[in-house]
Amino acid sequence: MNDSKQTAASGAAVADAFASEQAGSKLVEKPVLYTHNVNVWYNDHHALDDTSLTFNKGEITALIGPSGCGKSTFLRCLNLMNREIDGCQITGDIIYRDHNINTPEEDLYELRRSIGMVFQQPNPFPKSIYENIAFAPRCHGLRDKASLDQLVEESLRGAALWDEVKDKLKKSAQDLSGGQQQRLCIARALALKPDVILLDEPCSALDPISTLAIEQLMTSIADGRAIIIVTHNMEQATRVSNRTAFFYMGEMVETGETEQIFNAPRTEKLQDYLNGRFS
Amino acid sequence: MVKTMPKRRLEKVGLSVTGACVALVTLVVLALIFMVAGKGISAFLKDGVNPVEFFTGTKWDLQNTNDAGMPFTGALPLIVTSFTVMVLSTLFALPIAIGSAIFAVEIHPDFGRKVFQPLVELLVGIPSVVFGLIGFHVVVAAMKLFFGASTGLGILPGAIVLAVMILPTITTFSIDALRAVPASYRQGSLALGCTRWQTIWHVVLYAARPSLITATILGMTRAFGETLAVRMVIGGIEAMPQGLLSPASTITTTLTTSMAVYADGTPQADVLWALGLLLMAMSLVFILIIHLIGKGPQRA
Amino acid sequence: MLNPVESVSGANGAAGVGTSGSGSVGSVYDPRAERARRDALRRRAIAQDKFATGVLTVIIALVLAIVGAMVFYILFEGVGTLVQPGFLTERARANGTAGGVAYQLFDSFFLLVLTLLISVPVSLGAAVFLVEYAPDGPVKRIASTAVETLSSLPSIVVGMFGFLVFSVGFGWKYSIISGAVALTMFNIPILVRAIQQALEDVPRAQRDACLAMGLTRWEATVHVLIPSAMSAIVTGVVLSAGRVFGEAAALLFTSGMSSPVRLNFLSLNFNSPSCAWNIFRPGESLAVHIYKIYGEGSAEAQQIVWGTAALLMICVLIFNVAARIAGRAISRKVTGQ
Numbered sequence: 082m083n084d085s086k087q088t089a090a091s092g093a094a095v096a097d098a099f100a101s102e103q104a105g106s107k108l109v110e111k112p113v114l115y116t117h118n119v120n121v122w123y124n125d126h127h128a129l130d131d132t133s134l135t136f137n138k139g140e141i142t143a144l145i146g147p148s149g150c151g152k153s154t155f156l157r158c159l160n161l162m163n164r165e166i167d168g169c170q171i172t173g174d175i176i177y178r179d180h181n182i183n184t185p186e187e188d189l190y191e192l193r194r195s196i197g198m199v200f201q202q203p204n205p206f207p208k209s210i211y212e213n214i215a216f217a218p219r220c221h222g223l224r225d226k227a228s229l230d231q232l233v234e235e236s237l238r239g240a241a242l243w244d245e246v247k248d249k250l251k252k253s254a255q256d257l258s259g260g261q262q263q264r265l266c267i268a269r270a271l272a273l274k275p276d277v278i279l280l281d282e283p284c285s286a287l288d289p290i291s292t293l294a295i296e297q298l299m300t301s302i303a304d305g306r307a308i309i310i311v312t313h314n315m316e317q318a319t320r321v322s323n324r325t326a327f328f329y330m331g332e333m334v335e336t337g338e339t340e341q342i343f344n345a346p347r348t349e350k351l352q353d354y355l356n357g358r359f360s
Numbered sequence: 361m362v363k364t365m366p367k368r369r370l371e372k373v374g375l376s377v378t379g380a381c382v383a384l385v386t387l388v389v390l391a392l393i394f395m396v397a398g399k400g401i402s403a404f405l406k407d408g409v410n411p412v413e414f415f416t417g418t419k420w421d422l423q424n425t426n427d428a429g430m431p432f433t434g435a436l437p438l439i440v441t442s443f444t445v446m447v448l449s450t451l452f453a454l455p456i457a458i459g460s461a462i463f464a465v466e467i468h469p470d471f472g473r474k475v476f477q478p479l480v481e482l483l484v485g486i487p488s489v490v491f492g493l494i495g496f497h498v499v500v501a502a503m504k505l506f507f508g509a510s511t512g513l514g515i516l517p518g519a520i521v522l523a524v525m526i527l528p529t530i531t532t533f534s535i536d537a538l539r540a541v542p543a544s545y546r547q548g549s550l551a552l553g554c555t556r557w558q559t560i561w562h563v564v565l566y567a568a569r570p571s572l573i574t575a576t577i578l579g580m581t582r583a584f585g586e587t588l589a590v591r592m593v594i595g596g597i598e599a600m601p602q603g604l605l606s607p608a609s610t611i612t613t614t615l616t617t618s619m620a621v622y623a624d625g626t627p628q629a630d631v632l633w634a635l636g637l638l639l640m641a642m643s644l645v646f647i648l649i650i651h652l653i654g655k656g657p658q659r660a
Numbered sequence: 661m662l663n664p665v666e667s668v669s670g671a672n673g674a675a676g677v678g679t680s681g682s683g684s685v686g687s688v689y690d691p692r693a694e695r696a697r698r699d700a701l702r703r704r705a706i707a708q709d710k711f712a713t714g715v716l717t718v719i720i721a722l723v724l725a726i727v728g729a730m731v732f733y734i735l736f737e738g739v740g741t742l743v744q745p746g747f748l749t750e751r752a753r754a755n756g757t758a759g760g761v762a763y764q765l766f767d768s769f770f771l772l773v774l775t776l777l778i779s780v781p782v783s784l785g786a787a788v789f790l791v792e793y794a795p796d797g798p799v800k801r802i803a804s805t806a807v808e809t810l811s812s813l814p815s816i817v818v819g820m821f822g823f824l825v826f827s828v829g830f831g832w833k834y835s836i837i838s839g840a841v842a843l844t845m846f847n848i849p850i851l852v853r854a855i856q857q858a859l860e861d862v863p864r865a866q867r868d869a870c871l872a873m874g875l876t877r878w879e880a881t882v883h884v885l886i887p888s889a890m891s892a893i894v895t896g897v898v899l900s901a902g903r904v905f906g907e908a909a910a911l912l913f914t915s916g917m918s919s920p921v922r923l924n925f926l927s928l929n930f931n932s933p934s935c936a937w938n939i940f941r942p943g944e945s946l947a948v949h950i951y952k953i954y955g956e957g958s959a960e961a962q963q964i965v966w967g968t969a970a971l972l973m974i975c976v977l978i979f980n981v982a983a984r985i986a987g988r989a990i991s992r993k994v995t996g997q
Contacts, residue, residue, distance in 0.1 A: 165871055167795055190367035194874030204865035207888050216883060217873040266869070273873060367876050374878030375793050381785025382794075382803045385848060389806040392813070392821045392845075399824070459719035467716060476720065478980070479727050485899070485976045486730065487906025489950040490969050494730060496954060524726060531723075555709035578812075585814025587909040588951050612816050612909075619820060620913055624828055636820050643812040647805075 111179070112137045113307050114159065114196075114277050119173035119183075121154050121163060128154045131173070132333040134326055136307040138276065141299060143318035143339065144311045146328035147359060152311045155328065156279050159309065160196040161189055177277075194221060197270030197278040202286050203262035205254035205269075210246050213254045213265055214272045221273070232272055240268035241298050260291025267298060278302065280310040284317065296321050315355070319343050327351045393640065400637025403630035409433050414634065420598040422618060422628045433631045435611070437600040439638070441515060442610040444601065445590065446583045448519035453527045454576060458565075461534035466560050477535065483528040492592030495521035500593055509605040513595035516604040521589050526579035533578055537571030538564060570653050577653075581646045585639060587612040611635050731973065738970025741963045748971075751922065756953045757961040761968050763919040766936065767836065767943035768905060768975075771915065774840035774939065775847055775904050780897060782844075783851035784886075790852070791859040792867075792877050792885070811849030815910040818845050823913035837939040839915025843904050850903060854896025858889035891991035895983045902979035906972055908947035916942035917952050946972050 114136040121129035129151040136142055144152040154163065161182065163169045175183045182192055194217075205213050214233045223229060233250070237243040242264045246257070254265055263283055270278055280299075284292040299308055299321050312318055318325055319339060326336040327350070335348045346352045353359060403409045409430070417434020425431050460480075464472025499520050500512035541564050549559040565572070595607020598614055609617075615635055622628035741747055750760030786803070794800040810818075822842030832838040862885050870880035886893070920934055920941055927935040935941070944952070950968050953961050 160872060162868065162872060165868070188368065190874040190876060192874065193872055198872035200865055200868060200872075202865055204863070204869045206866060206869070206884050208884075217870075217875060220875050220879045220883065269869075269873070367874070370878050371876040374876065374881070375789075378785040378789035378793055381782045382789045384782060385786050385810070385852070386803050386806040388845065389810050391825075392818075393809070395824060396817060396821060456719050456723060459716050460723045463716040463720040467713060476724075478984075479724065481899070482731075482977070482980055483727055485902040485906070485980055487908065487947045487972055487976065489908050489947045489954075490730075490734060490906070490972060493950060493954055493965065493969050494733065498733070524730075527723065527726075555705045557709040557712040558705060560712075581812050585812075585816065587814065587816040592951070592954060612814060615816050615820065616909070616912060619823070624824070633820070636817050639814050639817050643814065644809065647808055647812055 114175075114177045116155075116158070117174040117176065119155070119158055119171065119175060121151070121158060121172075122170045123166070124168040128331055129158070130332045134333065134336060136277065136309055138305055138307050139303060140324060141303050141308040141310065141322045143322035143325045144309065144328060145313070145315060145318050145325060146334075147354065148313065150328040151331040151333075152326075152328040153281055154331075155333070156281055156309060156311050158183075159277070159279055160193050160198055161187070162193075162198065164189070194273050195275050195277070197273060197275035199263070199266050199270055199278065199280045199283050201282045203259055203266055205257070205262050205265050207253065207255055209251045210254045210257070210265065211250040214269050217269065218272055236268040236272040237265075239271045239302060240264045241294065241301070242268055258291070260287050260294055263287060263291065263295060264298065267295070267302070271302065275306065277307045277309065280308070282311050282313060285313065292317070315343070327354065329354070396633065396636050396640050399630065399633035401634075403433075403627065403634040407627040407630050409627065409631055409634070414631075415439070418600050420614070422622065422631070431628050431631065435631075435635060435638075437598060438609060438611045438614050438635065441594075441601050441608040442584060442612070444515055445518045445522060445594075445610055446580055448515065448604075449522035449526060449583045450576065450580050452519060452523035453530055453579060456523075457527050457530035457575075457579070458534055458572065461531050461538055462560055462565075464531075464535055465538040466556065466564065472535065477532075480528045480531050483524075484532070488525065488586060488589040489592070491521055491525050492589035495589060495593040503605060507605055511595060511607060512605070513593060513607045514603070514605040515594065515601055515608055517593040518590045518608075518610075519604075521593055522583045522586055525586060525589060526583050529582050530575050530579040533575030534568075534572055537568040537575060540571065541567045574650050574653055577646050577650055581643055584642055584646075585612060587616055591616050611639055615639075731977075734966070734969050734973050738966035738968070738973075741967025742970050742974075744967075747964075747967055752919070752949075752964075755918075756949060757956050757958055757964065759964075761946065761949060761964065761971065763923055764944055764946045764949045764968070765971065766923070767915075767919055768945040768947075770836060770936075770943065771840050771843060771911075771945055772901055772905055774836065775843040776897065776901060778840065779844040779847040779851055779900075783848050783855055784893075786848070787852050787855035787859060788881055788886075791856055792881050807849045807852050810845060811853070815846055815907060816912075818842055819910035819913050821845070822910065827914055832940060834914070834916030834942040835940045836915055836943040839911045839943065839945075840939070842910045842914040843907060846907055846910050847900055847904050850900045851896060854900065855889070855893050858892035858896060859885055861892065862888045891987040894990050895987035898979055898983035898986060902976045902983075905945075905975055905979065906947050908945065908951050911945055911948050912951075915944070915948075917944055917948055918942060919944045946975075 112135045115134065117133050119129060119132045120127070132151075132155055134142075134155075144156060146152050157163045158171050158175060159177075161171070161175075163171055171183055173183065174181045177192070177196070206216065208216065211233055214236050215229045218229065218232055223232070234243060234247075237246060242261060245261060246252075246265075254262065257265060263286075267278075267283075284295050287295065296317065299310065302308065310318075310322065322339045324337065325339045325342040327334050327342065327346075327348075329350050335342065335346065335351050337347075342351070343355065346355060404411050404414070407430075410433075414433055414435050416436055417432070418436050419432040419434045420437055421432040423431070460476070464476045495517055499517040503509050503512035503514070503517050545563050545567055546559055549563045550556070554562070590610055591613040594609060594613055596609050596613055596617060597607040598609045601608040615632055618628070619632055622632070747760045748765060749762050751763050752761060753759035786807070790800060790803060794803070819842055822838060822845070826832045826838040826841050827834060830838075866884055866888060867877075867880055870884055871877070875883075922934055923936040924932070924934050925936045928937070929935050930938050931940075932938060933941050946968050950965055950972070954965050956962070956965075
């Protein structure tokens with residue numbers, strides 16, 4: 082895979098202008114992914130209201146907020162997983178690699194291959210550890226055994242799992258512990274060489290030690306990638322993220338450097354939330 | 361990476377291959393419904409069989425013809441027999457089926473899951489001719505022994521054989537229905553100091569009522585359409601049943617014995633298709649009832 | 661929805677719940693009488709419970725006895741014939757009232773294999789469409805209703821339709837293929853439902869994981885969902901095979917009630933009426949054979965009937981056991997070597 086930018090799609094000029102306005106002048110590189118006024122409806126329910134956010138490579142962004150605030154809904158817009166839900170409608174621009182992906186013509190398969198996703202519950206396939214990782218690249222056209230072997234090892238190393246499983250690659254993935262399964266799911270995503278990884282509360286089903294392992298892992302995989310993590314755990318957000326966005330009632334209320342968000346919240350809602358007035 | 365088939369095309373291929381399967385099944389069912397209906401109705405339109413005579417007449421005789429050259433097409437004896445057999449067999453099977461479902465779900469769930477359900481599934485798998493054979497040798501003999509019937513053939517042995525045949529159907533669906541009742545209902549009732557039986561009777565059965573009715577109707581559907589097992593024990597005389605132990609004939613058994621006899625297109629064959637139409641209409645009615653029940657609980 | 665608490669206390673006062681059910685309006689409250697009354701109620705409730713449990717136990721014993729008695733009776737009557745030399749290997753003579761059931765046994769399996777060859781792919785496709793592709797809407801509703809209709813139709817009606825369309829309409833006459841297609845119509849609703857259930861039982865997360873990696877629904881289905889559901893699918897297919905194996909009513913007018921007098925298993929001339937593999941020759945399954953000769957009075961015919969019934973039962977038993985074993989073995993294999 083290479084990172085060559087695709088030719089700019091329609092409206093790229095507008096998008097560029099918007100991006101620089103959003104991200105400020107301190108960025109050298111253009112953001113890999115940003116959204117502009119994204120709205121989501123589930124039938125008549127307006128689940129997300131005018132959300133605009135920017136994500137850069139090398140940064141970990143945490144999306145926080147009380148449950149039902151729209152943070153997961155937003156996350157699932159970024160790889161258009163919401164399109165799989167009957168009655169869900171997304172409006173607004175989601176600009177990835179300089180073109181708007183929220184169009185009917187967008188190649189969902191190509192998109193999701195380069196934007197990885199890890200779910201709340203570890204969900205390895207009922208296959209061997211090796212197959213769990215090799216399966217998707219093979220479907221995407223990588224048939225060569227040696228390359229696959231190498232890719233599997235690389236991905237497992239990337240997810241800090243190689244040493245634990247290298248002797249049992251042919252064993253069922255479902256015999257692994259919960260934390261190992263979740264790291265396998267991350268390895269599975271890494272195998273497709275994504276430049277954005279979405280994590281939807283990846284630690285909420287795990288014990289503290291596994292959680293720690295995943296958090297350390299996040300920092301290491303953020304190199305050259307944009308990591309976006311939904312979490313209901315505010316400590317986790319402070320530990321792992323560079324930037325944080327706070328969602329409330331389907332609205333993105335405040336966003337900024339993580340330090341600023343937690344130490345000097347600007348909005349009253351966020352202050353109330355941090356003080357535990359609602360959760 | 362080597363490019364494989366574009367994903368979008370692959371998705372379209374999948375959609376069309378599986379869609380074609382569904383379309384095929386749907387078309388075959390529609391074709392079946394329209395052809396059976398067309399053939400059945402032609403008996404009335406083309407051959408001039410009187411519908412009133414068909415539903416109320418008591419003389420069924422396809423071999424002999426009346427002065428107008430038409431066979432005798434009074435299907436009431438067959439209809440009455442079919443319904444009697446169906447109702448009787450359901451009456452026999454229902455208490456046993458629901459009772460064993462309660463036992464298998466509420467009283468000994470482990471036994472129910474590991475021993476009883478596999479055995480009931482085995483009962484589903486026993487071919488209907490085998491039921492008929494046992495009916496012919498055991499039930500019919502028992503009828504002769506206990507009731508002094510001359511042949512032992514008739515509606516009662518038919519209903520008994522059918523009861524055993526629909527027992528697994530009703531039991532399996534009842535077990536599913538009872539399992540679907542949330543455990544919290546039971547705990548709520550037991551926590552009030554109710555006995556297990558009171559809980560079953562007033563809470564579990566009450567909550568499962570619609571599904572239990574559906575289970576019963578599925579059993580009745582099977583009883584109404586069952587052919588060979590009934591044919592082997594009912595006697596096969598197409599006349600108004602004189603009692604539960606006199607030879608009779610249902611719609612299905614008449615079809616079995618007569619269908620291959622008459623050439624396609626003759627009034628006789630068409631009247632038999634009218635019987636087929638009646639069978640089909642009944643199963644459609646049963647499905648409709650099940651759908652209406654399915655909608656019921658949401659309204660309540 | 662039903663509120664269990666309300667329905668219980670409303671439906672019976674026998675539960676001994678507090679004093680609210682005492683109904684002592686206007687009368688003087690007498691604690692001793694009240695307690696005695698409640699004790700009596702409780703005793704009655706417990707007696708009722710015991711009685712009901714007893715009745716249910718009797719019922720279940722009855723069902724077990726019926727199943728057991730049937731199986732043993734058939735085996736008892738039939739095994740003697742079954743083990744006679746030649747019964748399984750000789751052809752029938754004198755229109756089935758003498759000889760063996762070799763051809764019937766072969767025809768039964770021939771019909772079964774053909775039926776599964778047609779019905780498994782179609783049912784698999786239909787079930788995948790209904791579970792994975794069809795959005796909730798009219799298409800799905802119509803297709804599901806069609807499958808449901810097919811499953812509730814009496815098999816004799818399916819047989820008549822097969823006779824009309826395949827035997828007469830297509831000119832296949834009484835033939836194996838005609839019977840196999842009729843059996844397919846009988847089998848499809850059973851299979852579609854079993855496979856649909858199996859696919860729906862695969863967790864949603866598996867599907868989402870595939871889609872999130874940029875795979876198509878088709879790839880997700882072929883590589884993940886079907887393998888995950890394989891053990892349930894195989895169990896469903898083998899159980900349905902048992903049903904097909906014993907079905908007779910749909911065959912009477914389609915594959916016919918007689919096998920050719922002599923079959924040549926080595927012949928590869930597929931047009932020859934005596935070629936065993938010719939799908940356009942008539943054929944007779946074991947179940948139809950029983951129906952054909954059950955009324956024959958001769959002792960030999962009766963022996964053959966019971967032998968055939970025992971054979972049929974044993975095959976069905978084997979299908980049942982095989983379904984479970986195969987299902988378990990596959991689920992072990994799929995989830996890891």
